Amino acid sequence: MEAIQRDEIEKEIREKQKTVDYDTKEFTIELLLSKYTKDKETDENEIYVPYYQRAFVWNLERQSKFIESVILGLPIPYIFTAEMEDGRLEIVDGSQRIRTLEAFIENKFKLIKLEVLENMNGCYFDDLPVPRKRKFLNTTLRMIVLSEKSNDDARFMVFERINTGSDLLRDMEKRLGSYQGEFTEFMVEYTKNPLFIELTGFTKKASDRKEPEELILRFFAYSDDYLDFKGNVNDFLDKYLKKQNLDGFDEEIYKQRFNNVLEFVKKYFPNGLTKTLNSKKTPRLRFEAITVGVYLALKQNPNLEPTNMDWLESDEFEQEIKGQASNSPKRVKSRIEFVRDRLLSN
Known part of the structure; x- marks a missing residue:
């Protein structure tokens, strides 16, 4: 490879890297949900699901397995958000997870078909011992925040490359x-x-x-x-x-x-x-x-x-x-x- 081509490659990489500006944050489940649920009714919640996101699609079995993963301390994929002009964070990828956490804590579904924590099948959040509920709410989840400084091309690149299997955005x-x-x-x-x-x-x-x-x-x-x-x-x-x-x-x-x-x-x-x-x-x-x-x-x-x-x-x-x-x-x-x-x- 010619030296001039190597220089062009390096130049291109550096230019494109400048367009992507992001931060990594960690929130406890309790804090994350408070940012999501507070003022949600008036569409002023700090972390929100945008209008272009499709409806909630996870079934009870998938929701239950996600909650089981959180309780077991298994690695959970990053939640991706984009910072908007008003400082709110728009969920790019992770709305199914956040909405599952909210529904579980509000006792809207009970756990089913768990294969590891079998004794928890049939449990609502309020059925858990108080210490376990505290540990659950204090569990931290990681979030990538794409800064407002990132341009449209960078935002689209992030949207395009996020892959959550069957939930890939169209x-x-x-x-x-x-x-x-x-x-x-x-x-x-x-x-x-x-x-x-x-x-x-x-x-x-x-x-x-x-x-x-x-x-x-x-x-x-x-x-x-x-x-x-x-x-x-x-x-x-x-x-x-x-x-x-x-x-x-x-x-x-x-x-x-x-x-x-x-x-x-x-x-x-x-x-x-x-x-x-x-x-x-x-x-x-x-x-x-x-x-x-x-x-x-x-x-x-x-x-x-x-x-x-x-x-x-x-x-x-x-x-x-x-x-x-x-x-x-x-x-x-x-x-x-x-x-x-x-x-x-x-």
Whole structure:
């Protein structure tokens, strides 16, 4: 390896290290929970679960095994938090653990299926001897606090690389946590739009994974920049969201743009944005093709009134919204313009 390459490697490492600023803290369970529960009802608790985090998903067996691990003194993974402008700590990874501790101490569940501390099966927190309860509350947990000084790229890197097995955050969850700003807030709020809700369908799991926000982001990103899309979809969406938050946007114009599309879809698309009426799934590729295609068609002809929608059930359209390399720039452009051209041709 050339000396100049070694110098460039070292330079890059040092530059990237500067973007990550964090601190390590230790809290007793009692103190940690007080910071989490105090003023939680008014959303002013010092340590909090952000809106983008999915609902509580651990079952009783998993909660019980976690409590057993704490009592046994087994190593517990770090809780990751991010420091916000107001000094509060947003939980990046560890909300399931914190909420389990809170539920156990408040006697909301009893321990089940323990294989090591078998005599504790069926016990609530209040069933434990007083000395054991004190020891439990005085157990310390470690926390990584990503400083407010860390930039967006550093925050996203932490979100992306945290791995807790089946609880790995999805791309949109990471975006909502990393790229905060007015456009992000706008997308989240738009998921409550009654017409958007009527024309789409999501399972609870998909909603918890922020699929509605993902689709809204895709609509705006492609309707603004689909001709400039190159490479990886996630990189494209990340850059778009960061840019919108940084540069600002006219909320009323963007809201009206999507409203116009949804009203058109309601009028002319029998199944809305789903494949079948009342479906609990909104396929991404179908959503992109229809919403962005409709937007482009209305942009050319605001008074558009199509008379033939048979193409919606055609094999040709089906091929456009499925298959390999479906997110290549060529395929994205093809399916969007397919819908646009079919609407404008009749």
